[in-house]
Amino acid sequence: MKIPRDPFILFSFLNTQLRDTGLSLADFCAEHELDAEQLKMQLAEAGFRYDPEQNRFR
Numbered sequence: 001m002k003i004p005r006d007p008f009i010l011f012s013f014l015n016t017q018l019r020d021t022g023l024s025l026a027d028f029c030a031e032h033e034l035d036a037e038q039l040k041m042q043l044a045e046a047g048f049r050y051d052p053e054q055n056r057f058r
Contacts, residue, residue, distance in 0.1 A: 001032040003039075007046035014039065015056045024055060 004010045017028060029036040040050050048057040 001034065003034065007043055007048070010039070011043055011046070011048050011057050014043075018055050025050060025052070 004013050014025075014028075017023075018025060021028060023031065025036050025039075028034070029039065043050070043057055050057050
């Protein structure tokens with residue numbers, strides 16, 4: 001799966017995917033062969049943190 005490179009677009013994209021699919025970040029990443037830790041680090045650089053209880057980035 002091709003994902004957005006811009007962190008702000010990636011933030012919106014991931015939150016939409018997590019909400020619409022109902023998958024956890026780990027399950028979504030496994031299904032699409034993405035590295036969850038890499039995504040978390042990329043978004044952390046832009047000031048976003050993953051909240052596992054809410055299953056979204058904030």
